[in-house]
Amino acid sequence: MSTTIFAVTDPRRERLAALGRRAAIRLGGGVLVLWAVATLTFFALRLMPGDPVLAILGGPSANPTPEAIEAARVEFGLDQPLAVQYLLYLGRLLQGDLGVSYSQHLPVTRVLAEQGGATLELTIAALVLAWLLVLLLTVVTAGRGRVIGGIASLAETLSAALPHFWLGVVLLAVFAFGLRWFPPAGSDSVASLVLPAFSLAIPLAGFIAQVTRESLELTLEQPFVLTARTRGLSDLAVRFRHALRHALLPGVSLSGWAIGALISGAVVSEVIFSRKGIGRQLYQAVQAQDMPLVIGVSLVVAAGYVLANILVDLLYQWIDPRQQEAAA
Structure with missing residues (x-):
């Protein structure tokens, strides 16, 4: 037996x-x-x-x-x-030794520790703001007909094509020097974060919204969405509770690249808006031929990009387990 x-x-x-x-x-x-x-x-x-x-x-x-x-x-x-x-x-x-800054005569790790928080704050604010714009634009307008879809698609294309530096200058001229709603420079208040965050978020939102819209429109045609509608759910409930999770996958996969792009864009934004941060430090270090600081900033940016891509990849697998099974 x-x-x-x-x-x-x-x-x-x-x-x-x-x-x-x-x-x-x-x-x-x-x-x-x-x-x-x-x-x-x-x-x-x-x-x-x-x-x-x-x-x-x-x-x-x-x-x-x-x-x-x-x-x-x-x-x-x-x-x-x-x-x-x-x-x-x-x-x-x-050994974790990035050397001493030639121009500031301080350890590079200290400079990065003092300046990195401002850049991280700007990057997170811009990414969150970009996704809010994406959700507002795509969820409300996707599948609403050719006219509304065409207008929204045109707005996304124009937003994605806007250069960061040009948009930053326009925002400064209109909302800081013209209307005086926000301070033109600084990094010590929430108000000073608004214009730099928008200058980075608007082009990124246009780019992500293009792929998210196409994915959402395809998802809205799937049988499970029709089944959800037959159960009496409202249109917005169907979009947010059922269709959006599947439609977000292409946008989520781009978020890792987006974080790297935001950190790179922070170089221009921090210079234009006179914000402290590693982007502005990189600009000044290149001018001063401060090699330890340039290399230190480059490594931090690359490390942030790598870490963001790893986290986004794991998030992608968690949202859609089928991708994990296919990889296995």
Whole structure:
């Protein structure tokens, strides 16, 4: 007489394990991306014209002596061959040491810690605002006929085509200098966050809304939506409770890219609106040939982009488990 034992598996545990494996794989790929960003940025800055030692000593106007230049070159390891400098730099990165800013004479990690919060605040505000605009525009107008759909689609296309810098200048001219509703500069209040957030959110909302509208219109034609309507649900209830979850998948998959685009756009926005943040720091560091700060900001931006894509990928799998089963 034989006894057969059937293993009982927990679908939820299997799903979490699969998500963990996927996150580990994506994290490994993210480490390679960070290494590539650090390497490319390092060599690109070394190829720039000018002597970084002058930036360390206060710029050409400081008129440093040849002895001071040579001493600074030895102190910062710039007298070593380029390959040696690169290996030493990678070794410091592995220890979490991003070096000292040439222009501010502060540890790069301290500069990033002091300035990163403002950029993160702007990025999150712009992303949330963009999604609110997407939901307002697509859910209300999708499947409402050719005229309404055409007008909404035109508005989305125009929004997506607006350059950040031009939109920022227009918002400043109208709402800051003209109507005086919002402050033209600063980063110490909610009011000062509104115009920069809109300058980043409007083009992003137009881009995401284009793919979300198409997906929502296709979803509204599916049989399960018709079944929901026959149960007596209102049109808005059907759209929000049933159709929207499936229609959001393309937009969610773009959100990882969107966060990277928002951080990149923050460089322009923070300069235009005189906000503190790592975007403005990057702009000033490039001008001053501040290599440690430029590389540090580049790594933070790349790390944010990688982390956002990992989180969005896991969110995508959670919203639609079929994608996880297909990957398995």
